Amino acid sequence: MSNTANRFLQSMIAAACVALASSSHAAELTRDNGSPVGDNQNSQTAGPNGPVLLQDSHLIEKLQRFDRERIPERVVHARGTGAFGEFVPSADISDLTTAKVFTPGTKTPVFVRFSTVMGYRGSxxxxxxxxxxxxxxxxxxxxxxxxxxxxxxxxxxxxIKFPDFVHANKPSAVTGVQDANLAFDFFAHAPEATSMLTRLYSIEGMPDSYRNMDGYGVHAFKFVNADGKYTYVKFHWKSAQGMHGLRPKDIPGSIGADWNLMTNDLYGALKAGNAPKWDLYIQVLKPSELDAFDFNPLDDTKVWTGVPERKIGTLTLNRVPDNYFESTEESAFAPSRMVPGIEPSEDRMLQGRMFSYADTQMYRLGANFNQLPINRPRVPVTNNNQDGAMNFGDRKGEVNYEPSALNELAQNPRYKSVQTPLAGTTQQAAIRKTLNFRQAGEYYRMLPAQERQDLVTALSGDLNHVTNDANKYAMLSYFYKADADYGTRLARATHADLTRVKSLADKLVEN
Ligand code: HEM
Known part of the structure; x- marks a missing residue:
């Protein structure tokens, strides 16, 4: 090619690049088909005083898109805050699990969503x-x-109790306002909630920042190792920032000062380069050890007292997502989304959760929600699930079934769920060893004096809204059964008859 021709070609390429560049970060507004909008301030009208024209497709598209901006909020945990980060393991636990997220030397990207439970999206x-x-x-x-x-x-x-628990604790079906009277109407019939209520009304239940709280997996899960042996495991995220909460006397001022305290605190820290960290700890039990406790370790109302914790890794959050809707709102978490080496335990709550999350997400976000960028795995998805609204999974080929001699989808699975021995018949019965009250008392007695007083102040504040006498006394009897001092102070703070509380507590059987 001559020099002249070469220069001509180069100048053509340069001009094309400039044109492309200027159109791709065009300051110009486009419609959803990419074509220029032109005037975004004035609708097309029939003359100076006439009506707006149906042919103004930009106006129509703009209003239609606006009209469809909201999707159903999460049925619980609607108010949330998301952040990106990474998880780095710190110990070799290959004797316990084949999950590669724990292989030393790996670094796994994460997305975390913190939330409140009962409030609406903007609460x-x-x-x-x-x-x-x-x-x-x-x-x-x-x-x-x-x-x-x-x-x-x-x-x-x-x-089976979860929808009722949520109905009673969410804003009232009549007024749209949360009502302690309804909540305690439920809890008066749920003595197993005594421990959780005690923690919720303590300072631990009122963190002043997402950075200053721990996290827990709550249920037991199963770890499965390369020999197909399983153990039961509980997860605990320990905040490197430490735990800090609001005392009852400081709560009104804090809400008044900033409704969005938790998000502003987290995003403020991330933007300042102050990356919060949590260390991941596990507790481990062998299947043969489950019966050694006087409670059921697969009951999610119980902590595993006396079982040592060991550190296995660290989570660091470092980035604010740049689009709230496409990350925080469209993110879909589900306990059923596990990887080889991690499996559900037989915990009855966890088993219900295994179904509920993906189900609600198909309703909230649509059948193909796993293809959204925030939910899409970073590894290829290879299966014959197909089509459905808004599918962009890009699966290829006409062999959309299995087994087949025509494609190479694995027909010799490398991974099977672990085998767990089972016993008994089908049944509908409460678990054995409910032990509803003891851990609540142990927790109460562990609290320093000031925190006990704050707990009584916070809890009695809500119990004082309970108008139904039987419910109020049932609640007081549970707390009395957990610890006599705790119950006595609550009875005083709610102007209750202590003799009646005691006699109800005496009838409660701890088994
Ligand atoms: C059987 C009991 C439970 C059921 C049926 C249930 C159901 C749900 C549902 C339907 C959602 C909304 C999910 C979405 O729209 O994406 C949700 C969110 C959530 N649940 Fe549960 N839940 C249960 C118990 C629990 C427990 C015990 C925990 C804690 C260990 C928990 C923690 C969460 C969290 C953190 C979210 C918010 C996830 C996010 O940020 O998107 N839930 N739950």
């Missing part, structure tokens, strides 16, 4: 409410979601 972040601590690990074996909260236990132990 204040300072509420007497557990805090969601949901972690999505984008591992090389697919996504693992550890969907936990900031407390080590839960209110109830059977998924």
């Amino acid at each position: 204040p972040e300072q509420a007497r409410d557990p805090r969601g601590f949901a972690v999505k690990f984008y591992t090389e074996q697919g996504n693992w979601d550890l969907v936990g909260i900031n407390l080590p236990i839960f209110f109830i132990r059977d998924a």
Whole structure:
């Protein structure tokens, strides 16, 4: 090619690049088809005083898109805050699990969503409410979601009670306002909630920042190793920032000062380069050890007292997502999203959760929600799930079934779920060894004097809204049964008859 021709070609390429560059970060507004909008301030009208024209397709598209901006909010945990980060293991636990997220030397990207539970999407972040601590690990074996909260236990132990628990604690079906009277109408019939209520009304239940709280997986899960042996495991995120909460006397001022305290605190820290960290600890039990306790270790209302914790890694958050809707709102966490080496235990609550999350997400976000960038695994997805609204999975080929001699989808699975011995018949019965009150008392007695007083102040504040006498006395009897001093102080603070509280507590059987 001559020099002249060469120069001509180069100048053509340069001109094309300039044109492309200027159109791609065009300051110009476009419609959804990419064509220029032109005038975005004046609708097309029939003359100076006539009506707006149907042919103004930009106006129509703009209004239509606006009209469809909202999707259903999460049925619980609607108010949330997301952040990106990474998880780095710190110990070799290959004797316990084949999950590669724990292989020393790996670094796994994560997305974390913190939340409150009962409030609506725009509700204040300072509420007497557990805090969601949901972690999505984008591992090389697919996504693992550890969907936990900031407390080590839960209110109830059977998924069949969850919708009722939520109805009673969410804003009233009549007024749209949360009502302690309804909440305690439920709890008066759920003595297993005594421990969780005690923690919720303590300072641990009122963190002043997402950075200053721990997180827990709550349930027991199974770790499965390369020999197909399993152990039961509980997860605990320990805040490197330390735990800090609001005392009852400081709560009104804090809500008044900033409704969005938790988000502003977290994003403020991230933007300042002050990356918060949590160390991950586990407790481990062999299947043969489950019966050694006087409670059921697969009951999510119980902590595993006396079982040592060991550190296995560190989570660091370092980035504010740049689009709230496409990350925090469209993120979908589910306890059922596990990876080889991690499996569900037989915990009755966890078993219900195994179904509920992906189900609600198909309703909230649509059948193909796993293809959204925030939810998409960082490894290829290879299966014959197909089509459906808004599918962009890009699966190829006409062999959309299996087995087949025509494609190479694995027909010799390398991975099977672990074998667990089972016993008994089908049944509908409460678990044995409920032990509803003892751990609440142990927790109460562990608190320093000031925190005990604050707990009584906070809890009696809500119990004083209970108008139904039987419910009020039932609640007081549970706390009295947990610890006589605790129950006595609550009875005084709610102007209750202590003799009646005691005689009800005497009838409660701890078994
Ligand atoms: C059977 C009991 C439970 C059921 C049926 C249930 C159901 C749900 C549902 C339907 C959602 C909304 C999910 C979405 O729209 O993406 C949700 C969110 C959530 N749940 Fe549960 N839940 C249960 C118990 C628990 C427990 C025990 C914990 C804590 C260990 C928990 C922690 C969370 C968290 C953190 C979120 C928010 C996840 C996010 O940030 O998107 N839930 N739950």
